[in-house]
Amino acid sequence: MIFEIDLREVLARSVGSPHSDLVTRSTGAKVRNSIEESISGRSADSPVVLDFSSVRVLDCSCADEVVAKLLLHCRAGAAGHAAWFVIRGLTELHAEEIDHVLRRHSLALVAEEQDGRARLLGDVDDSAAAAWRVLADRGGAEDEDVAAELMMGQDETRRLLDGLVVAGVVRRAEGRYLPLTAA
Amino acid sequence: MTYVLEVPQIFDERSFDQFAAGYAGSEGDPRVLVDAHAAEWASPSGLLGLLCAGQALVARRGNRPLFTVPAEREVAHYWARAGFFTHAADLFEIHGTVPRVKPNPERHVLLEVTPVTVADDVHAVVGRIQERSAAILTSELGLDPKATMGFGMALSEACQNIVEHAGTGGWVAVQSYSWRTIGRRVVVIAVADAGVGFRQTLEATQAKRFGDRWGDAAALETAVIQGVSRFRDPGRGQGLAGIRRYLDRWHGKISIRSGTARIAIVPAWDRDEPLREGLPHFPGAQVQLVVPEVEREAQ
Numbered sequence: 001m002i003f004e005i006d007l008r009e010v011l012a013r014s015v016g017s018p019h020s021d022l023v024t025r026s027t028g029a030k031v032r033n034s035i036e037e038s039i040s041g042r043s044a045d046s047p048v049v050l051d052f053s054s055v056r057v058l059d060c061s062c063a064d065e066v067v068a069k070l071l072l073h074c075r076a077g078a079a080g081h082a083a084w085f086v087i088r089g090l091t092e093l094h095a096e097e098i099d100h101v102l103r104r105h106s107l108a109l110v111a112e113e114q115d116g117r118a119r120l121l122g123d124v125d126d127s128a129a130a131a132w133r134v135l136a137d138r139g140g141a142e143d144e145d146v147a148a149e150l151m152m153g154q155d156e157t158r159r160l161l162d163g164l165v166v167a168g169v170v171r172r173a174e175g176r177y178l179p180l181t182a183a
Numbered sequence: 184m185t186y187v188l189e190v191p192q193i194f195d196e197r198s199f200d201q202f203a204a205g206y207a208g209s210e211g212d213p214r215v216l217v218d219a220h221a222a223e224w225a226s227p228s229g230l231l232g233l234l235c236a237g238q239a240l241v242a243r244r245g246n247r248p249l250f251t252v253p254a255e256r257e258v259a260h261y262w263a264r265a266g267f268f269t270h271a272a273d274l275f276e277i278h279g280t281v282p283r284v285k286p287n288p289e290r291h292v293l294l295e296v297t298p299v300t301v302a303d304d305v306h307a308v309v310g311r312i313q314e315r316s317a318a319i320l321t322s323e324l325g326l327d328p329k330a331t332m333g334f335g336m337a338l339s340e341a342c343q344n345i346v347e348h349a350g351t352g353g354w355v356a357v358q359s360y361s362w363r364t365i366g367r368r369v370v371v372i373a374v375a376d377a378g379v380g381f382r383q384t385l386e387a388t389q390a391k392r393f394g395d396r397w398g399d400a401a402a403l404e405t406a407v408i409q410g411v412s413r414f415r416d417p418g419r420g421q422g423l424a425g426i427r428r429y430l431d432r433w434h435g436k437i438s439i440r441s442g443t444a445r446i447a448i449v450p451a452w453d454r455d456e457p458l459r460e461g462l463p464h465f466p467g468a469q470v471q472l473v474v475p476e477v478e479r480e481a482q
Contacts, residue, residue, distance in 0.1 A: 019310040023339040025347070057335035058310055060425035061343055064418035093332045097425065104417045174427040 002046050003039065007066070008054035021057040021088050028065025035070060039083055041080060046084070047180055049112075053089030063094075064101040071107050071168065084180055085170060087121070088112040100167060109167040109169040110180050118181050125151075128167075131160045132179060135170060185211035185249070188236070189217065190219040194229030196206040196438060202229075204463035208235050215240055215248040216276055218277065221435050222253045227356035227373035230267045230473045234354055235377040237274030239466040242377070260284060265356065266295025280335060293319060300352035305342045309335045316370065319359050323368055325477035326433060333429040334370075334474065340422035340437030341374040341470050344455055347469060348413075349378030365452050367476040377467040381406055381441040397425060399442035400460040407446050426472065433474050441468040450475075 004085075007019045014030040022028065039048055050060070050067070067087070074083040087109055090098065095111060096173035102109055102122030111121050118136050120129055134146045141149075147157035161177045171178045188205045191198035209215045217431060225233070233250075240248045250271060253259045262268060263284045271277060291314045297308055307401045317331045325328075333464025338357070346354035354389035381402040387406050390397040405411045407427075412420030423437075427448060430437055438455065444464045447455045452475060 007441050015306075017306055019306060020334065021306065021309050021313070023309050023335070024343055026302040027306065039445060052208075056313065057332055057337040057339065059336045059343075060421045061340065064421065068418055090331065091329075093329060093336070095426070097336070100425070100428075101418055101421065 002049055003042060003052055004049040004056060005035055005038065005157055006051050006112065007031065012053075012084060017168075019056070020054050020167050020168070021059055022062040023057050023059045023067060025061040025065055028062035029060075029069075031066050032070050032073070035066075036073060039074075042083070047086045048083050050085060050087045051089045051092055052087065057087070058094045058100060060097055063097045067098050067109065068101045068105045068107055071102075071109065075168070082087075084171070086110045086112060086118075086180055089114075098122075108164075109170050110171050112181065118179065123165075124167065124169075128160045130163055131157060132164055132169060135161075135164075135179040140176050142176055146177070150178075184212060184345040185214040188215055188217045188248075190217060190222045190225070190233065190372075191229075192221055192223045194222060194224070195226035196228055196440075199228065199440065199465075199469070202236075203465035206239075207463045209240070209440060211317055213244075214246075215244075215396070217248055217467050220254045220279070223255060223257065224305040225371065226254055226359045227238060227265070227371050228375065230262065230265060231354050231356060231375035232465075232469060233267070234296070235375050235465070235467055235469065236270065238351070239377040241274055244349070245272075246265055247274060247276045247341055250277050251309045251431065252281060253431065254279075256282070259464070264295075265292050266297065270296055270298060270354065271329060274378070281314065291319075291359045293359060294355065296354050296356045298352055299342045299345045299355050299374070301362060302343075302346055305346060308342055309328045309339050312338055312357060313472055314428060316357070319370060320474070323359065324370060324474065326474070330433055331466035333432070337377050337426045337429045337472055339425050341472060343422055343467065344470065345374065345376045345378070348381075348384045351376055351378040351467075358362060361471070362475065364454070365475065367452075367478070369476065370474045372474075373470070373473040374472075375467065378393065380468055381439075385411070385413055388415075397461070399444035400446070400458055402447040403439060403441055403444050404458070407437075407448070412432050430472065435475065436471075436473040438471050439468060440465065442466075 007102045014034040099121040105124045108122035134149045143158045147154045186209045189363050260282045268281045321325045339404045355374045359370045382399045385402045393401045410420045410424045445459045449455045
């Protein structure tokens with residue numbers, strides 16, 4: 001079951017702010033701690049959706065704490081488990097800030113656009129991004145299908161896809177590679 | 184004996200060094216009079232520069248310097264409406280009549296002089312500025328409504344420099360006015376403190392790498408151009424980069440003065456120098472962001 005987190009609610013709970021602005025590093029750290037508490041002990045079978053729809057201003061420092069550090073902490077097991085994250089409700093500017101902070105930490109994340117389409121943010125090279133696009137368009141595929149579509153060798157394609165799994169934007173199930181989505 | 188530190192008639196970023204030279208010359212005198220009686224205009228950076236001087240003089244001497252209010256009634260009223268005297272009263276022994284102004288804000292003062300010490304102050308500032316800046320940015324400056332969100336981000340990051348690095352409180356002020364050299368309206372964010380400055384903030388981690396070249400200018404270049412902070416975390420030090428991205432998009436300008444140096448990312452419409460060294464020393468850091476009106480032909 002998908003677990004959805006409204007960032008504005010977390011902001012209100014964490015710092016008691018009446019505003020919907022995710023700004024300052026210390027606020028970001030409090031919001032991240034609150035998210036980590038709420039997902040602690042939860043099964044990692046389905047993604048956690050971070051919903052930014054109600055967020056007005058997002059600055060770099062807060063994005064670094066809320067998004068990049070959250071990914072780093074959950075991967076490192078600091079929150080007690082591994083978690084998969086998808087992000088939604090971003091404005092163009094939010095996406096730009098998050099993309100920037102993810103790149104600084106060599107991280108990637110799936111963002112769901114308002115029309116439901118998904119896109120990658122962060123540090124993903126063009127070949128990996130193309131492989132991910134194939135998976136996203138098909139809703140998942142085996143490595144040989146992706147290799148055929150991209151006209152690449154199967155080993156190289158598998159390496160790209162495994163890299164996307166490690167990056168946390170693709171999951172592997174029953175021999176297929178599945179793009180991480182909120183659906 | 185009292186040392187007279189004259190406030191330039193037009194006190195903006197171009198005359199700031201004149202004021203800083205006067206400030207540097209006050210060393211050793213038992214009492215300082217900051218004389219603004221002949222002042223005709225001060226930009227937000229000028230007003231904050233006065234407060235920084237007051238804060239530094241109090242810290243250095245333990246007593247409040249004297250301050251004379253501008254003689255020109257309109258000037259004093261504008262400074263009052265901009266919130267200057269509210270905070271100056273804590274730092275200076277004020278001589279002259281401080282005008283009483285109604286709480287009704289000046290239309291072009293988007294944010295009165297506001298103290299920034301902790302993260303909650305930044306939240307309050309961003310919350311207040313969003314509504315008030317939207318109309319000015321879109322209707323007067325002709326910017327895309329998206330510019331408003333980025334404006335809050337840039338303001339937040341500029342203020343956080345005080346919270347994270349100054350080691351003391353500072354101030355922020357935002358105003359809209361006509362920029363003389365281009366004849367266009369601009370919105371100006373000024374953020375200033377009299378804290379430790381960029382050089383001292385970065386010294387422990389960066390000085391060795393520069394050797395003899397280490398100084399205020401090298402510290403500013405390291406922070407503004409290279410996006411380096413005193414932390415090893417690669418996610419730190421990106422606030423200024425975020426500000427630069429925003430200003431690049433809207434053809435804005437950033438300038439930062441700290442210690443004896445000043446750095447600027449200069450857009451095509453301005454003729455400022457990118458880097459100046461050997462300036463009169465002034466404490467802390469003074470940041471100015473300028474977002475210009477869209478050129479009519481381009482609209």
